[in-house]
Amino acid sequence: MSPGRQVFAVLGRQQGSGVLLTPHLILTCAHVVGGDEYADVAAVTGRGPLALRVIRCDDRLDFALLHSEEPLGPAPRPGALATDRPVPGCEILGFPKVQRYGGLKLDLDQYTGTALPMAGLVRKALTVELDHPPAEAPDDGPSPLAGLSGAPVYADGGLIGIVRAVPRGRGHRRLECVPLTAVLDHPDVRRLLPRDFAVPAPVVRTHPEDRPYETEYAEALGAAYRRTKIFGLDELDRRASEWDLDTAYLSLEAAAGDRGDTAPVPQRIDDLLASRPRVLIRGDAGAGKTTLVWWLAAHAATGTLGPNLAELNGLVPFVVPLRTLRARGAGFPNLADLPGVAGLVVDPAPDGWAGRVLAAGRALLLVDGLDEVPQEERDAAHAWLSGLLARYPRTRCVVTVRPLAVDPDWLGAERFEELSLLPMRDADIQAFVAAWHDAARLDDADPAGIDVLERDLSLQFRHNPVLADLARTPLLCAVICALHRLREGFLPESRWALYQSALQLLLGDRDKRRRIDAPDGIRMTVEEHQQLLQRIAAWLVRGGQTEFTRHQALHQVSRVLPGMPRVAGQGTPAEILTHLLNRSGLLQERTDDVFQFTHRTFQDFLAAKEFVEDDLVSELLQHVRDQQWHDVLLLAAGHCSRRELPALVEGVLAAGSSVRDRGRKTTLYVLAARCAQHAAWLSESLHARVRKAVKSVLPPRDASQLAQLAVLGPYVLPLLPAPEKTAEEAVTAVVSLICEVGGSEAIPYARGFAGSDRTVALAQSWARFPTEVYAREVLAHTDLANQVLNVTEPGQLPLLRTLPHARHLAFRGDFDAPELTTVLSGLSVNTVVIAENDVVTDPGFLRACGKELQQVQINHCPRVRIGALSGLDTLEDLILLAPRLGAGDLAAVAELPSLTRLILAVPELPDEGLDLTPLHQAPRQLEVLVTGVPERRITGRAALGSRLTVSR
Template identity: 85%
Template sequence: MTSGRQVFAVLGQQQGSGVLLTPHLILTSAHVVGGRDTAEVAAAGGGGPAALRVIRSDDELDFALLHSEDPLGPAPGLGALATDRPVPGCEILGFPRVQRYEGRKLDLDQYTGTVLPMAGLVRRTLTVELDHPPAEPGDDAPSPLAGLSGAPVYADGGLIGIVRAVPRGRGHGRLECVPLTAVLGHPDVRRLLPRDFTPPAPVVRTHPEDRPYEAEYAEALGAAYRRTKIFGLDELDRRASEWDLDTAYLSLEAAAKGRGGDTASVPQRIDDLLASRPRVLIRGDAGAGKTTLVWWLAAHAAAGTLGPNLAELNGLVPFVVPLRTLRARGEGFPGLAGLPGVAGLVVDPAPDGWAGRVLAAGRGLLLVDGLDEVPQEEREAAHAWLSGLLARYPRTRCVATVRPLAVDPDWLGAERFEELTLLPMRDADIQAFVAAWHEAARLDDVDPAGLDVLERDLALQFRHNPVLADLARTPLLCAVICALHRLREGFLPETRWALYQSALQLLLGDRDKRRRIDAPDGIRMSVEEHQQLLQRIAAWLVRGGQTEFTRQQALHQLTRALPGMPRVAAQGTPAEILTHLLNRSGLLQERADDVFQFAHRTFQDFLAAKEFVEDDLVSELLRHVREHQWHDVLLLAAGHCSRRELPVLVEGVLAAGSAVRDRGRKTTLYVLAARCAQHAAWLAEPLHARVRKAVKSVLPPRNATQLTELASLGPYVLPLLPHPQKVAEDAVHQVVSLICEVGGSEAVPYAREFAGTAATTVALTTDWARFPTEVYAREVLARLDLSQHLLTVTEPGQLPLLRTLPHARHFAFRGDFTAGALAEALDGLTVHTVVISDNDVLDDLGFLHVCGAELRRVRVSRPPTGCLGALAGLDALEELELVLPQLDAGDLRAVAELPGLGLLSLGRPRPCDEGLDLTPLHQASRTLQVRVTGLPERRITGRAALGSRLTVEK
């Protein structure tokens, strides 16, 4: 976007104008600076003047580049004309001499005009026809536009050139300009630009209606996506049934996946992972928060309110593509013209060609929700649609969501998508969610004190009941538990199936009774009658591989079901019954005009499973056992099955697993069989034994996907693990990783058994947070040789226990620990290594002095500027690694004074276009080796004196 902060007055041989090209480079006209080595610049806001060095000047093209050691501000977006048609609505900002106040002081002026791409084509100039003639020239000015040389020309918010001259004979109504593409194409300029310099986006054609429409579109996105339902709170009055999305949004953890499904990074918050990934496929279970994340991104990107990590998404134009809606409408995948309307926003139709112009300019954010909701036979068409769209507009950022196993690993790898998997909520996340849920409930509750008591009780139950905590690992289920706990005054169901059943009872039967509402629309239905009708719709949706339906489709299903329900049929027509279900069940919601869906797909699957079992259609379920989108239905069907039906279901899934040769699919089906068996109140022991034998046959897991699936069995899988002495050496790590993934108190004895194996130490020292803190320290960590391995500390409760591990020498602290807490924990210990990461509260490294003369290695991520002076006196320090540092000369001087330092690593210094001055290191010991990654050599000054002691890596 254009900004006056990017425009400067330039005082060289004459007065002109200039614009930021990067935070350190100002672009202006060569004839403005003349032959001078420096030129003075003054900011539009009154800063300056400051003398800047002229680092390149070309009289033929008529451009010059001025360099500033300090950043001057954010660089503008860049554009390149990609059309022969006139481009109206362009903008010029500069300091013409006629624009003075008090007779002499410079002031910024603004002009609008139309770029004429075909005019000046022979001379390779950019021609702009002004919309209005300028003011009359003053007595001492040859042109009213004198002083505008070097001024930026913007089209569609992107810089496309700078003003060079005012041609004669045009009544001062035209400007000749230097195209930005010609400047950037100059070989000397290319060498001066930073490695991460963003090339110009193509400008096809501006449209006078685009900008006002974008403002309306952003408001419509906010109206659609800034409010969300919080399960369990819609039994309050209608006004309180929806809440600001930020109240409900919880930034969950995710893991990045490499090619082949291997885990490529430690878990991080999803916001942090999205920041550096232009294209992302997010995998997540039902209720994991995928759609909430899409809504949150859409609302905040459109409003420009994303935080620092995702700031580059602010101002992008989100196009939300809910694939379930397309399925419900029977529509194909949207073309360009259909993108703005597919989400059903309340906004006027877009100007012709608007979406194409947005994407061509690199300003689009494509949010594709629910790839798993496309039927299997249509997924290749979905792939072709998405890849074709992104190939046509390669600068478009994209986030797509899918259930974990719906598409193959690396399904979008050729389109440069990186995969992220949403992880189950940790105990701390559950506690945060409980607090947020009850905070929302307090807004309208008449008894906030009672809610305080319930919140404390539920938080305590989660801390002391691992079974309950395991049920709450997704936001949906955690909200269900919060609601049921409140309504039952502390009593909670113990299984996932019972949890859903209780939630349906809450929604379908209890709510109106509690509110003393009796048949407001003249229809009375029991919980079972509600379920009978809803499960018909749910089963029909599952068979069709969709989650949304139209009014006509629902009426068709009800018309078929009502003859078997004469008591309900006598109370109204199918249309009236549908209205009752929509108004009173709390389970259906309108997604768009006459398009409906279940409040969550999990309830759809639960009711569909009930319909299949009651209709004696277990055999139909088993015909779909190899289709991942049916697995939740199969699993929930196990809870509905009778003592006669469950063995049929379990045996059928086992048989399907035995029939496939691929170990990955076999693992999936055997795990599904085991989870179905876990639903059983009673199941013959021989069948239980067959299930255990099947699961045991796919142990240990061979990759991250199999590990995650087996871990979903929880403690069930632990007794099936092989004894440490019977595990092949190359499989020990997978077994221990599975133990750690299961975690909890029941996994501690198994972790203890493997604690004597050297190959497992890394996993066992990394996943402390997955186990009861004190028990794990005593039973497992105390048995490990910690003298050569990092011990990862992520929770405050772990800090006091470091004293119980006398052999620990190397510590990695991940998370927000204060300097005081770290100093207290490390004081008196023998410490050789300290690693600090993901810490947003640490502003001082002075706590390291408690480590004394034994400290050898320090690694810090994002150290604050000026903090390295605290390292003075750590004379034994041998290695210092700084990741994403913001360094000043004082920091490097402090490092240079460390007498024992042998290696300094600087990883991805930022911001990259600021460069890095290593001159302060010249005074360091001649034995100091310096390694810089993520910065091109040309951005590093002072490197020559370091010679071979400096290593620069990409």
């Protein structure tokens, strides 16, 4: 929105100016309204005048607030000076009297200047020096800036204050202003602002070129990262095949470590990123790591992230694609290199710009593909990243990596928290299928045919769990959509067959279906394409990289062509390479003269084919302990002949037997089992050895081993010990693995452990199994009297009445109040947890539980009004994680008659901190625990005495 539409003329005791603080509030100077109850305002658009009520007026600070019942438009972003250095490039907009045209009508005027943070330090005022003198005025006459009182002062696009006075004696070039932070610190103002009012962003700008450059930089980020290619749609025109990330982006689920919640469960990655300044994201190939980085970069730069990630809006993203650095042979970037490592189409940054951004805490560092760094260079990568963050500790950072590329807690000393991207759930797959087919309709002559295909594929996913298991990543789901469309419903049944079919689609069928015949004069078969591409892929894998230059690729093609005379006779090596880049659909230009496979998985698949065909299985096995080679080894199993596969499986087993570390042993034995699963035929004795090896690392001893074993899916279930033969201390691990595998095949195994008292995972994992069958066969036989039952899907709600022994319910997700009221009415529930809910505002539905309710937890529910918990007369425990505390909330909590314990964990605090004074009126037995709040920010502590515990 234009800043001019945020500015109003204010007509009170005198004429002044004003600016929107919120859509309903105009901020101006107190001396403009002069103590009147109402003032007229007029907009530059001609709207008005409107008579608005003066709801706050402070003569000491010299500010007033006018209230409008109707919204007047979007308000500017609040800002605050965070430097003692001059800040050039400030902008002032207002209605000085000298600007009237025709001597009567108001008109807006615009000034530029430099904020001088030290000039008004003693008076706690904001001083701005204008760049140019205003219109001249008589020595004894009014200032030419009269009427500018209340005009907004912007720096870096944010509102930092309003003009208050023009001191004499400086040629009318100096303005004295009220800092916005002083207004926002006023207790009356805080009570008038909405809860979601943005925290003022720091402004530290010291270079006149920074602001225009940041605009260009944000535009370049958008051009580079706002669009993505969707696999299987490249037969459309370029506009249709490149999909805007607003449409293509699917917020996946991730798992995080325990941060104090009683039962951490998967959450959307957007929600998890919101409260974590530094994150290491682990994810498999095709899981969406790079897409997430692109989406964050594009939207943070333009300030278009949603409310959950609003704190990132306006930050300056620095994308560091480590695969690109590897391709260029470059080292890790220094400060001056950061703006350029992503290869954006933008001019060089002003000298020192990146350092100024980092020093101000305005940087979002996005390091993509840590697994692309060779093992021997990862210590150097760690030193580079930790050194950068130690120098600039306020920098937010996201790092992506394959699941096992670095050790757990590798960045723990730098206060990184780890998230693991999870496979897509059935609902995510259905959402992806719908979105993919929406894109397919963009350029299809038969949209009705696309409708039929979409319905058929959706049904196949619902009724074929094997197919659904193949589609748990966005890449593979897109491959399945494309093949289903091409084959009109017929689909391959294994991961390896999917890739092989995808290559056939890209290298053989695509041009035929579009009736394109050798547009560049070169005709190649699918196998000929593969022979060339697999040499490039193997060379990349050997070098531990994923990107290459045209010169490097040309060298590889030139080495292969002498053995392919039919292809060599059709053109020079350069022409053959151009054909591959233009027609294969497998290579893409990432930046100028830097290329990559459209996805790492296709590179690994073709490299595996090359190693097997060149009889180099022994070379593959030399790298068996390097996780970066594991996908190549796994895909090689699909290429192996009946003679070669046993050697591969035995080699992986031998490597597992030779290591002592149980975690690495588990990794290798799981890899051997996955390779064996590719076999059309493998001797029973070797199958038995693989099963014995996997069985030797059961049950898992930590979360990492559990996740690896769960990848084997139903294969691992018969290898688990029977309930009666499972040691007491191993029950939890065995049950957790059964639940991690999930699905209908795991239900008999879960049923076997239903009578145990160590089956917390059974109550928490309902969503991983067929809903009704699991409730009937497992939950109905599980002791739920002392366990929290996770309810995450609407289909589970009516089944709660078949589980009357479930006394502790955790509703996770966006259930609305009517749904919760209906399901809780008549149930005997002792505990209710409401978690990760963005829709509920009034928790009054809890009263439907009657007199049985003793404990309530409200976790990460930003819209819930805590003060509306009144009427819960039997409530003894109240646990609030990340609550938004408004005025009167704690006073309402203090009135709960039976409350004996209150936990406030990481509350969202107002500027003045946490005031516990309202709790002084609570029953004497109330114990209070506060976590995540420094003691210096808590008032009202003394009166609570030993009943208060404060923990970091």
